[in-house]
Amino acid sequence: MAEHPIAIEMRNVYKRFPNPGGGEVIAVNNVSLQIKDGEFFSLLGPSGCGKTTSLRMIAGFELPSEGEIHIRGKEMGQVAPFQRPVNTVFQQYALFPHMTIGENVGFGLEMKGVSRAEREKRVTEALEMVRLPGMEKRRPKQLSGGQQQRIALARALINKPEVLLLDEPLGALDLKLRKEMQLELKTLQREVGITFIYVTHDQEEALTMSDRIAVMNKGLSLQVGEPEEIYEKPANKFVADFIGETNFIEGMIAMQDGEIVEVDVIGTGLTHIISSRRFTKGQAVSLAVRPEKLRLNSPLENGNNLKGIAEEIIYIGTDTHYGVRFPGGQKVRVREQNITRAHKSLARTGDEVTVSFTTTAARILTE
Amino acid sequence: MLKFFRRFKSTQLFGLLSPGVLWILLFFNLPILIVVFISFVERGRAGGIKLPPVFTLENYVQLFNSCASEFSGADCNPFLYIGIFGHSVRIGLVVTFWCILLGYPLAYFISQRKPIWRDALMVLVIIPFWTNFLVRTYALKQVLATEGLLNSFLMGTGLFNQPLDLLFNELAVVIGLVYGYLPFAILPMYASIEKFDHTLMEAAADLGANPRRAFWRVMLPMTLPGVVAALVLVFVPVVGAFITPDIMGGGKVEMIGTLINRQFSTARNWPFGSSISLILMLLVLIGVIAYFRSGGEDAKRAL
Numbered sequence: 001m002a003e004h005p006i007a008i009e010m011r012n013v014y015k016r017f018p019n020p021g022g023g024e025v026i027a028v029n030n031v032s033l034q035i036k037d038g039e040f041f042s043l044l045g046p047s048g049c050g051k052t053t054s055l056r057m058i059a060g061f062e063l064p065s066e067g068e069i070h071i072r073g074k075e076m077g078q079v080a081p082f083q084r085p086v087n088t089v090f091q092q093y094a095l096f097p098h099m100t101i102g103e104n105v106g107f108g109l110e111m112k113g114v115s116r117a118e119r120e121k122r123v124t125e126a127l128e129m130v131r132l133p134g135m136e137k138r139r140p141k142q143l144s145g146g147q148q149q150r151i152a153l154a155r156a157l158i159n160k161p162e163v164l165l166l167d168e169p170l171g172a173l174d175l176k177l178r179k180e181m182q183l184e185l186k187t188l189q190r191e192v193g194i195t196f197i198y199v200t201h202d203q204e205e206a207l208t209m210s211d212r213i214a215v216m217n218k219g220l221s222l223q224v225g226e227p228e229e230i231y232e233k234p235a236n237k238f239v240a241d242f243i244g245e246t247n248f249i250e251g252m253i254a255m256q257d258g259e260i261v262e263v264d265v266i267g268t269g270l271t272h273i274i275s276s277r278r279f280t281k282g283q284a285v286s287l288a289v290r291p292e293k294l295r296l297n298s299p300l301e302n303g304n305n306l307k308g309i310a311e312e313i314i315y316i317g318t319d320t321h322y323g324v325r326f327p328g329g330q331k332v333r334v335r336e337q338n339i340t341r342a343h344k345s346l347a348r349t350g351d352e353v354t355v356s357f358t359t360t361a362a363r364i365l366t367e
Numbered sequence: 368m369l370k371f372f373r374r375f376k377s378t379q380l381f382g383l384l385s386p387g388v389l390w391i392l393l394f395f396n397l398p399i400l401i402v403v404f405i406s407f408v409e410r411g412r413a414g415g416i417k418l419p420p421v422f423t424l425e426n427y428v429q430l431f432n433s434c435a436s437e438f439s440g441a442d443c444n445p446f447l448y449i450g451i452f453g454h455s456v457r458i459g460l461v462v463t464f465w466c467i468l469l470g471y472p473l474a475y476f477i478s479q480r481k482p483i484w485r486d487a488l489m490v491l492v493i494i495p496f497w498t499n500f501l502v503r504t505y506a507l508k509q510v511l512a513t514e515g516l517l518n519s520f521l522m523g524t525g526l527f528n529q530p531l532d533l534l535f536n537e538l539a540v541v542i543g544l545v546y547g548y549l550p551f552a553i554l555p556m557y558a559s560i561e562k563f564d565h566t567l568m569e570a571a572a573d574l575g576a577n578p579r580r581a582f583w584r585v586m587l588p589m590t591l592p593g594v595v596a597a598l599v600l601v602f603v604p605v606v607g608a609f610i611t612p613d614i615m616g617g618g619k620v621e622m623i624g625t626l627i628n629r630q631f632s633t634a635r636n637w638p639f640g641s642s643i644s645l646i647l648m649l650l651v652l653i654g655v656i657a658y659f660r661s662g663g664e665d666a667k668r669a670l
Binding site: 059060080082087092096097111155 | 564566567569570571572573574575576577578580581584585588589
């Protein structure tokens with residue numbers, strides 16, 4: 001399996017499309033990625049960020065305008081899609097409507113010239129793997145969306161590809177089925193041990209399933225890392241905002257003493273944040289801090305305590321959300337977990353409240 | 368009350384449908400019945416039928432044994448008319464084959480253009496319909512004539528020092544028919560190909576099918592309804608064509624259409640012309656039924 005520890009490598013890949021209105025659109029802009037063997041890797045980003053184009057270049061449906069794509073160390077260059085050791089699960093499944101499920105799943109083997117008997121045996125196995133045994137004689141149209149999705153998966157996995165490419169495969173399913181399939185896909189991926197490259201715009205999906213995630217926007221790969229890293233240490237405002245919910249508190253560097261950075265939140269007060277990066281005095285920065293890392297009305301001795309007015313209070317069962325406005329005009333959202341059954345709001349609208357966070361809860365972002 | 372309303376509804380429906388029904392009965396079904404009648408009676412001397420009508424099967428017998436006539440000589444070929452049928456079917460198949468072979472890639476090409484180009488190109492395909500078929504056929508004749516456009520050009524280039532014999536033979540008839548019926552092949556195939564989801568070709572490629580195999584295994588089967596529609600739309604009229612074989616063949620290429628035409632004009636044998644027409648109709652009907660049978664299966668499978 002691990003003849004080559006890197007399954008897919010993209011080296012400075014660009015993809016430019018001619019713009020109908022003249023000029024060109026850069027769909028993928030200097031993306032370099034290394035996807036390890038056996039990894040569940042997600043390309044995450046809003047629509048038009050270049051994630052699907054990247055996937056299509058790996059599959060060979062599009063050729064890079066510049067840069068190289070290597071699969072298991074082999075440069076793909078002009079290699080046609082049908083000669084690449086990858087298989088794709090398409091967004092709308094793209095099952096062949098004129099063929100039976102058996103013919104659909106066995107198509108890849110048929111193209112490889114595998115004998116009919118062997119094919120039938122492996123189709124049966126593949127259908128069992130996706131928990132749809134005995135479906136050989138049916139037609140794609142006779143199956144539900146979720147079933148078609150699994151058939152698409154079986155049709156790809158039966159070929160034992162080096163890498164499986166999945167283009168928003170759960171996009172067409174309803175929420176409940178989506179959640180089920182997320183777990184199932186992850187389990188399946190562990191079982192078969194094949195590298196999955198998973199394209200999605202759903203940050204929760206990416207966090208749930210992936211070993212590593214590349215967050216993309218406007219053709220750029222903004223950050224690559226494990227889900228925890230992406231969530232806790234976003235590299236920039238876009239990543240912080242796109243993954244989960246984030247408060248941005250705008251401020252200015254007042255001073256830096258080693259790892260202790262003093263940030264002046266104008267009109268609100270000074271805050272102290274631990275950061276290993278170097279900043280210059282007077283530099284405009286944003287403090288990114290997650291709502292669940294903020295505390296309401298429980299001041300910290302060695303933390304940051306900012307005073308503000310509670311503007312809105314929303315009870316959502318598990319949590320209560322408080323919208324707090326600081327004197328400078330900036331607003332944050334605080335999420336307090338309702339850990340006791342005797343729920344009692346920590347404040348009322350219009351009250352003056354204290355918002356507190358530790359020196360490590362916020363991250364200083366400059367871009 | 369409901370019952371009355373229902374009855375009223377059905378009366379109303381009948382009233383609304385009757386103009387169309389009457390039209391079809393009067394102008395489609397009645398003429399066919401007249402043709403059937405004429406095919407079973409003796410001919411009149413100056414065309415038309417003998418009056419009072421005399422029943423006979425001779426018109427059908429003659430078709431299958433052309434020597435049955437009292438005027439036939441000793442070197443008579445009894446299968447003359449059967450031969451013409453066979454010949455027509457063969458020309459029909461050749462023309463249909465070329466129409467599909469030329470039309471499919473063109474329809475594909477058009478379907479791949481941007482929408483604005485697609486419409487423009489489809490208009491170009493349809494434009495010839497705005498010109499009278501007869502005029503177009505005469506124009507094509509001028510192109511292929513011994514001293515026509517093509518030969519003048521070829522001689523002008525110096526590639527040939529003798530004009531090619533492009534007119535008044537079967538090739539000319541086939542060229543004329545392919546030219547005339549190509550749009551009929553393009554339109555239904557375009558409709559099928561345009562609907563075809565090209566992601567399926569990507570899926571096939573992804574699963575290791577080279578472009579040729581992807582075409583045969585995925586694209587062609589899925590666009591087959593369009594191809595079969597093209598086949599019927601071209602083959603049926605071509606087998607019975609008479610203007611093109613008449614003009615392009617110069618009387619040297621006999622097809623069923625020209626044969627029927629002659630019975631009603633110079634030969635003045637309406638009953639025989641009628642019997643040939645009906646046999647042709649029967650053949651076409653059998654063909655179309657067979658198509659719908661197989662098409663029905665395909666449609667079921669496609670679903």
